[in-house]
Amino acid sequence: MAIRVSTTIADGAALVADIERRSGERVSACYQCGRCTSTCAAAFAFDYPPHRIMRLLQLGQVDKVLNSRTAQLCFDCMTCSSRCPMTIDVANVIEQVKMIADEHGIRVNKEKSIRLFRRAFLKNVRRHGRLHEARLLTWINLRSFKPFNDLAVVPLILRRKKVHIVPPKIRNRREIHRIFHEVNGNGGGNGNSDRHGGGK
Numbered sequence: 001m002a003i004r005v006s007t008t009i010a011d012g013a014a015l016v017a018d019i020e021r022r023s024g025e026r027v028s029a030c031y032q033c034g035r036c037t038s039t040c041a042a043a044f045a046f047d048y049p050p051h052r053i054m055r056l057l058q059l060g061q062v063d064k065v066l067n068s069r070t071a072q073l074c075f076d077c078m079t080c081s082s083r084c085p086m087t088i089d090v091a092n093v094i095e096q097v098k099m100i101a102d103e104h105g106i107r108v109n110k111e112k113s114i115r116l117f118r119r120a121f122l123k124n125v126r127r128h129g130r131l132h133e134a135r136l137l138t139w140i141n142l143r144s145f146k147p148f149n150d151l152a153v154v155p156l157i158l159r160r161k162k163v164h165i166v167p168p169k170i171r172n173r174r175e176i177h178r179i180f181h182e183v184n185g186n187g188g189g190n191g192n193s194d195r196h197g198g199g200k
Helices: 007-023 050-058 062-066 079-083 090-103 109-128 133-143 151-159 173-187
Strands: none
Touching (some): 007 050, 007 062, 062 090
């Protein structure tokens, strides 16, 4: 008698295959040693630690992974990837999960401010070629409806020359645009995800 495979499992397998294709990593290679989690600086804030994310993907439970807080809170410090004995780029796998969740319109409400910062950061770098802190802070404060946030420390920051009012100038800014365009094209997304900087 044939065993019927549910569409949920089939859809999960397709998404896992997509994550593997984007990241260039084999999720099945993880043997759950837990080293990624034991060295993760943000694991205390995750609902699923890195090794658990890998296990859920192995089991095809992609819905849990896409709706988790882990991908939104990940520091992208790459410690998990550097410590993996199987040389799996765990951080990249989590990054692809984050991108796919965004493309599917999945929002973790508590992490709205994190998505806002990530989108602003990448848009800022795409426009200037490097980070322009003054514009980044202004944009975030306006979008979060807190225009006077941290206003008291602005004079101190300016006096110590930690933030520059004039945007930085770099050579060959077209190369930055080319890199973003290439990532948009190869990422398989719609070009509006957090990783891509939300467009021009």
